[in-house]
Amino acid sequence: MAPSSSADRSENSASNADLPPANAMKFETALAELEQIVRSMEGGHLPLEESIAAYRRGSELLKHCQQQLADAERKIQVLENGALRDFEAPGDPAKPPEETK
Secondary structure (H helix, E strand, O other): OOOOOHHHHHHHHHHHHOOOOHHHOOHHHHHHHHHHHHHHHHHOOOOHHHHHHHHHHHHHHHHHHHHHHHHHHHHHHHHOOOOOOOOOOOOOOOOOOOOOO
């Protein structure tokens, strides 16, 4: 295997620089990119340097997605007076409506 040249490294750095920072992405966009990275890595066809870069990016995206989910959970707890409850869609036939007091 030939050692990577500085041109190769700068090309990889440039392509990584083109990606938006994970913390600036919407949850759905970050999750879609993370899923794509996982598929690429599971395929086993990435060169070592690209695998390492993909792993780093995936780690950033994973942390961002986990943080957004935790933030959403905290918002739900606040909305429910600190008690996290199951979401019930209006008119959900699976559960009878609760009586009001």
